[in-house]
Amino acid sequence: MTATLTAPAKARTGPVPAPVRRARRRNAALGLLAWISGILFFLPVAWMALTSLHSEPDAATNPPSLGAPLTLDGYREFFGAGGGNSPWPPLINSMTASVVSTLLVLLLAFPAAYALSIRPVRKWRDVLFFFLSTKMLPVVAGLLPIYLFAKNTGMLDNIWLLVILYTSMNLPIAVWMMQSFLAEVPISVIEAAQIDGARLPTILARVIAPITGPGMAATALICFIFSWNEMLFAQVLTGVVAQTAPVFLTGFITSQGLFLAKVCAASLAISLPVLAAGFAAQDKLVQGLSLGAVK
Template structure:
């Protein structure tokens, strides 16, 4: 009785083919289940925003009803009340503080991030740690010296005080973000620009900045969000002249009571500028936030 022995190479091929053809085990979540779970979580997080928008179209008695009213006659009275109030100066102050501080942050962060990424020095890591360490200090711990210094300089209730503070607040984050974007620029591009006789300013203006424009847009949008929503400095360092939108929203809570519908309408109007800015820059934002993610 003879025994047939398989060729070793053929046996190895058969084993590999069997392992490949073996059905893969599905993970805990399949594609459809993971998509459904993502949508459920997104709707849960979006529910308060949707409720705020819906409340802004109610009358005050309907907004304060218990149980809540889901079916009602929509009205624009709350938006008319907010627009006809003295909300204009608050929005103008927020626009100035946010726009000017974001512009200053970008102008300062571009050369700083270039120096820390393209031409690093011996103490680059120490400089980066110093930048980010300024974000570890609670804002409430520095409000007293800032208030005293601003008072001595007669800079209280000044929009330019907020511009300086917002610039200092957002600059560390901007430097860290833009440094990762500059590190994605191939070294060969800089070498080619140097061989063509381009100096530092021309290299920045004509080569680097066009390549990292999505990153600059993403950084600017994050600075806009942080500055527009900032409340603590605006509350403690401003009064009547330089108060911003978050202070205006707090002023809707009076001793006469909490007007939910009007507060919701004011909150929707206060959120629109940032939402529109994010919607207009969404392509640049997605590209910018993904530039430094994968090497």
């Protein structure tokens, strides 16, 4: 009886097969590489956060002073405690342009993706390629015509001009992403809703939208990030009234010098809405990207 019990134990403690050892080493190497890559990507953000908590003399030292005392003076100056310009109007402008343009993109891209995936039109691949080709034009190439159009129509320094631009800029990539999401929707579900008498608006709102919710969240987050970070059009087409947060951030770099602590504090504060949106939608983002946007 004792021999019967100990034999399997000895078998389990035998030598590990070579393919298993190679697989373990490969997984360990990939895990280590992932950790190193994550640390390298996070290190600049952590350095910026640490610099924002230093005083200007400590932030300007070379090499940097890691053990310098921490202070919130950079954030106080950013939020206007030192008598500077208030950041709230640019932040509100950026939020307005990003949120409204993202909602318009979803509203327009959803039926377009439905027509190109579930009920495909003729030469739908050519349509998708046309959408993609609009992103091949360098942004600076269209800057002068858009500026002349805005000047002649009196829309310079108008936040709604940025809403229109951001919507048109993000619409092609949104259609591409949502087309791949909607292509995963089973046709039988739509046919069952049609048999029950549901019309197209009802099918889109109550059948397809809940199924593709993660994909829509991923698309919305990417469009929001693109709109929030855009600076070229905002720099040229806005002045004081419609100034966005990235343009406001460039105002901290003056001829008087580069104030590292204040710039880092402003950069971190302006990045917080995007970080918060990404953290809130991280589960939906992973589900959406795995649903078909990235294969």
